[in-house]
């Protein structure tokens with residue numbers, strides 16, 4: 001089962017905490033050099049999963065293989081993994097250099113070798129000029145990079161990041177996530193990043209595991225998750241959705257036990273009728289930066305559309321067309337229409 005070409009394999013992982021099943025028979029395979037996000041709402045078990053990969057928690061059942069090696073019962077310091085914690089966990093009284101050197105020091109590495117490795121990694125994260133500063137003297141983004149350097153200096157087979165960007169403001173978050181992705185690609189390091197921010201997951205991951213209550217709902221590429229969300233849960237979690245229960249017309253009758261999901265990007269409005277469009281009234285238009293959110297009322301349904309050119313006004317009368325619909329039954333995708 002274990003395959004040396006995989007960066008990480010989780011097989012049938014189960015974790016019970018406080019008498020509850022928190023992780024439920026979870027399976028995940030990450031390829032070498034791949035960047036995978038664990039994405040899901042608060043409390044779905046992302047951190048618990050990451051802690052089992054890192055060795056801070058031991059599963060009740062299941063196996064953790066890193067780079068083809070079974071590490072399930074090894075402590076964190078014996079695993080070829082390094083973790084960056086959400087709050088960075090830097091030592092405030094130590095300089096940047098000493099913070100980064102710490103994991104090597106506790107491994108009793110020689111002084112010259114430590115200095116060489118720390119300098120190299122500080123170059124990589126572009127922080128050499130701050131090597132003698134203390135965490136309190138540098139910015140949040142720089143602290144984040146110190147925490148990253150402290151993980152990278154260990155030259156792990158797998159890098160684990162738990163919401164590493166959540167303490168940064170929106171602008172810096174985008175910049176640092178691009179830096180991390182860039183570095184990850186350059187070093188070719190297998191990486192698992194935890195986030196509850198879909199935008200973040202979509203923009204930096206090779207694949208995303210969408211989690212729900214201790215299980216993985218879908219594991220796929222960002223594009224695939226967006227275009228073919230396998231469950232209603234995933235469709236709602238990734239992107240935005242118009243949800244119409246049974247009876248929806250649009251030229252077809254939808255059975256009562258099916259739900260139609262329509263991406264607002266797949267709804268268009270025009271003043272004149274085109275094939276497949278139906279009469280609609282514009283009820284509300286909300287500017288959203290680079291597009292407008294347009295609320296449309298049709299005889300069969302209320303629909304939200306994202307419009308960026310020829311934006312209508314509230315009260316306009318015209319026609320709305322749906323170019324793609326996702327049809328769910330018992331929460332599972334049965335067809336696209």
Ligand SMILES: Nc1ncnc2c1ncn2[C@@H]1O[C@H](COP(=O)(O)OP(=O)(O)OP(=O)(O)O)[C@@H](O)[C@H]1O
Pocket residue numbers: 017018022040041042043044045046047048049196
């Ligand atoms: N030591 C513990 N004892 C009991 N329950 C726990 C323990 N640790 C975590 N849990 C519970 O396990 C569930 C999953 O927690 P976890 O920290 O993995 O969630 P998460 O997906 O990382 O959420 P967040 O996005 O808020 O960080 C939560 O309901 C949490 O309360």
Ligand SMILES: [Mg+2]
Pocket residue numbers: 046047048
């Ligand atoms: Mg968490």
